[in-house]
Amino acid sequence: MTETPARPYTAGHDLPVSPELAAFMAEGWAPSPLPDGTRVPGADLTPARRARLSARFPGERLIVPAGELRVRSNDCDHRFRPHSAYVWLTGLAGEDQAGHVLVLEPDGAGHEAVLYIRPRSPRDGGERGEEFYRDRRYGEFWVGRRPDLAEAGRLTGIRCAHLDRLAPLPPGRDAATDPELASVLSELRLIKDVWEVAQLQAAVDHTTAGFVDVVRALPRALAHRRGERWIEGVFDLRARAEGNGTGYETIAASGAHACVLHWTRNDGRLHRDDLLLLDAGVETDTLYTADITRTLPLSGRFSPVQRQVYDLVLAAQEAGIAALRPGAAYGDFHRACVRVIAEGLADWGVLKNPRGDLHRRYTLCNSGHMLGLDVHDCARARAAEYRDGTLAVGHVLTVEPGLYLQPDDETLPPELRGIGVRIEDDLVITEDGARLMSGALPRTADAVESWMGALLDG
Ligand code: GLY
Ligand code: MN
Ligand code: MN
Numbered sequence: 129m130t131e132t133p134a135r136p137y138t139a140g141h142d143l144p145v146s147p148e149l150a151a152f153m154a155e156g157w158a159p160s161p162l163p164d165g166t167r168v169p170g171a172d173l174t175p176a177r178r179a180r181l182s183a184r185f186p187g188e189r190l191i192v193p194a195g196e197l198r199v200r201s202n203d204c205d206h207r208f209r210p211h212s213a214y215v216w217l218t219g220l221a222g223e224d225q226a227g228h229v230l231v232l233e234p235d236g237a238g239h240e241a242v243l244y245i246r247p248r249s250p251r252d253g254g255e256r257g258e259e260f261y262r263d264r265r266y267g268e269f270w271v272g273r274r275p276d277l278a279e280a281g282r283l284t285g286i287r288c289a290h291l292d293r294l295a296p297l298p299p300g301r302d303a304a305t306d307p308e309l310a311s312v313l314s315e316l317r318l319i320k321d322v323w324e325v326a327q328l329q330a331a332v333d334h335t336t337a338g339f340v341d342v343v344r345a346l347p348r349a350l351a352h353r354r355g356e357r358w359i360e361g362v363f364d365l366r367a368r369a370e371g372n373g374t375g376y377e378t379i380a381a382s383g384a385h386a387c388v389l390h391w392t393r394n395d396g397r398l399h400r401d402d403l404l405l406l407d408a409g410v411e412t413d414t415l416y417t418a419d420i421t422r423t424l425p426l427s428g429r430f431s432p433v434q435r436q437v438y439d440l441v442l443a444a445q446e447a448g449i450a451a452l453r454p455g456a457a458y459g460d461f462h463r464a465c466v467r468v469i470a471e472g473l474a475d476w477g478v479l480k481n482p483r484g485d486l487h488r489r490y491t492l493c494n495s496g497h498m499l500g501l502d503v504h505d506c507a508r509a510r511a512a513e514y515r516d517g518t519l520a521v522g523h524v525l526t527v528e529p530g531l532y533l534q535p536d537d538e539t540l541p542p543e544l545r546g547i548g549v550r551i552e553d554d555l556v557i558t559e560d561g562a563r564l565m566s567g568a569l570p571r572t573a574d575a576v577e578s579w580m581g582a583l584l585d586g
Contacts, residue, residue, distance in 0.1 A: 135256070136263035139203040145258065153261055154253030162279045168219035169414050170323050171285055177316065178217055182232055182239040184312050189300025190232040190239065192217055192313070194225040203264055209372070212415065212501035213303055213313040218243060218284055221372070221415045224274050229294055230286070243286045244294040248276045307508075314508035319522035320500060325556055327416035328499065328524055331371065332554055332565045334410035335418040338366035339569055342406060343424070343583040346398075350426065355398030356380040359406065367410040375417025376503045379407035382426065384535040386548025389492055400427045403434055405548055409503060419503050419526050420566050421552030428580045430573050433543050437531055438573050441549045444468040444529035445571070448495055452527070452555060452562035456519045465495040465529040478540060490533060496526040499554055519557050524565075528552030 145153075181190065194210040210225040218230055220243075227246060232239035246266060249259035260268040268274070280288040301309045320328065342349075345362040349355040359380040367374040381391035382398045386405035398404065404426050409418035423438060425431070430438060448465035469491055470482035479486055498505040498514065505524075506514060530550030533540050551571060555562040570579040 136259045136267065137203075137265040138262055139264060142262070145262065150253060150258065154251060154257055157251050160273075162275060162283075164282075166283060167285070168221075168283050170219045171283070173321060173323055174217055174219050175285065178232065178241050179238065180316055181217065181312070184316075185232075185301065185309070186237075187234045189234060189298065190309060191300050191302040191304075192230040192232075193302070193304055194220070194228040194230075195304075197226045197265065205265065207373075209415065211303070212317070212505075213310075215415050215501060216313075216317055217241075218286065220284060221413065224272065227291060229291070231294070231297070231300070241286045243280065243284060243288045244291045245277070245280055245288055246274065246291045247280065247288070248274045310508045311510050314506040315510065315513045317500060318498060318506050318509060318513065319520055320524050320556070321522065324416065324500065325522070325524065327412050327414050328418065328554065328556070329565055331375070331410050331412050331416050331418040332420065333568070334366065334370040334412070335408065335420050336566065336568045337370070338363045338408060338410060339406065339420070339422060340583060341366050343580050344586075346426065346584065350398045350400060353397055354395050356382055356385070356394040356396045359398075359404070360394045363406070363408045367408075371410045371412045372415060373411055375409040375411035375419065379405065379421075381405040381407075381548065384546040384548070386423065386550075387532040387534050387546065388548075389530075389532065398426055401431070402426055403430075403547065403549065405550055407550065407552060415501050417499070417501070417503050418554055418566070419499055419528075419552060420554060420569065421528060421530075421550045422569060422576070423549045423551065424576060424580060428584060429577055434547060434549075435573050437533070437544065437547050437549050438551075440469065440472040441529050441531055441551050442571060442573070443472070444495075445527055445551050445553070448527040448529060449553070449555065449562065449564070452519060452525075452557060454519055454521050454557055454559065458515060458517050458519055460519075461525075461527055462495040465527070466491065469529060469531065476541075476544075478544075489537075489539070490531050491529070492532050493530070495529045496552075499524045499526055521557050521559055523557040524554065525557075526552050526554055 192214050194214040197205040200206045208223045208226040215221045229244045231242050249256045251260050264270050277288045303309045341362050342359050349358040352358045360378045363378050377392040379391050380394045382404045383402040385391045385396050403423050405423045407421040411417040444465040447468045448461040451461040451464040470487040473479040474482040532548045533544045535546035553566045570576045
């Protein structure tokens with residue numbers, strides 16, 4: 129929790145306000161209500177979500193905080209993103225949700241939802257009358273307008289109360305500290321509704337555009353001493369322009385950096401003979417994220433050994449995707465990916481025996497995960513509902529096998545060392561299998577080469 133700051137939240141060098149200025153600031157403002165009829169996106173879906181949660185905890189007070197601001201340094205905070213469970217239950221996804229709390233109060237057979245928020249501050253010179261022009265954290269003239277209580281009620285369809293009225297209330301189950309509530313909130317979000325799938329498709333489509341931007345920018349990036357950073361910047365520009373930003377830190381890993389699963393330092397130079405592993409996702413304004421990886425030859429053409437590794441990872445991904453269907457065990461697609469990789473490594477003479485788990489020296493991580501509001505979505509779901517569960521229509525997940533052949537691995541022939549390949553796509557489970565959401569990006573080595581060629585010539 130952040131400390132409760134003094135009000136207004138000002139910094140040491142801010143000048144004091146004279147009584148004359150305070151009086152002057154308290155008058156002469158025209159009314160500026162929000163337009164009638166504005167609702168948060170997906171507002172019609174949130175009552176049913178809250179009802180599902182309510183049914184799981186009859187008679188118990190449930191507390192779902194948006195989360196708190198975190199200080200970056202001195203009077204500067206990190207950009208705020210509300211907790212995914214709060215977003216899912218309220219539809220509120222903005223930076224202005226810091227500190228807000230959704231409470232489900234037991235009410236007869238179910239619960240009544242109440243949103244405790246910091247409403248727009250008044251400009252009347254009263255107790256909070258200076259906040260709008262002096263408060264660096266919450267002031268309208270510093271960070272933008274917030275809705276008042278009535279407006280927030282209309283936006284969300286939820287009764288709203290002032291945050292100051294929350295503290296005296298009795299405790300309840302708090303999603304930030306109660307493992308069971310946190311697990312249920314993850315499990316309820318596992319199956320995406322039609323609107324959520326559309327949000328995820330939008331995230332994927334913006335991500336596709338970001339990958340196109342990156343390929344077009346490769347000549348500039350190759351010329352820069354920190355080409356990986358250039359690529360990160362190009363992708364992140366698209367993410368910020370089209371959505372809320374990236375759903376996770378962009379991984380722009382060239383050469384042997386691609387053997388580091390989450391290489392986000394991105395401070396390397398690009399070399400034409402190397403591969404670039406780009407793992408990146410745009411997060412929409414509604415906070416749904418894509419998670420896509422392509423491994424691209426920086427010259428535009430795979431070398432024979434790069435293509436050998438790439439083709440094995442692609443074959444693994446094809447096998448994983450073919451295993452996706454409702455009713456399949458969640459682990460089936462991972463096992464299908466691994467079988468292909470392990471047999472391929474045995475064919476290359478890298479592994480003596482494709483059975484067992486020795487292949488993990490070269491694959492390092494699982495072959496996918498659920499995707500949604502979080503990149504590693506629903507991570508608090510219990511094993512029976514997720515890892516040991518079965519796939520169902522509306523699950524959205526990644527399939528992302530990879531091979532990470534470390535540059536200093538003496539078990540490998542020298543020509544394979546320092547090659548890292550991951551191919552990651554996003555899929556939604558349908559009645560008859562799975563729909564590839566990220567199919568607009570090429571996957572085969574030939575298709576990658578011709579796509580890059582067309583973009584770089586164009
Ligand atoms: N970008 C992180 C992952 O692929 O899971
Ligand atoms: Mn992933
Ligand atoms: Mn990824």
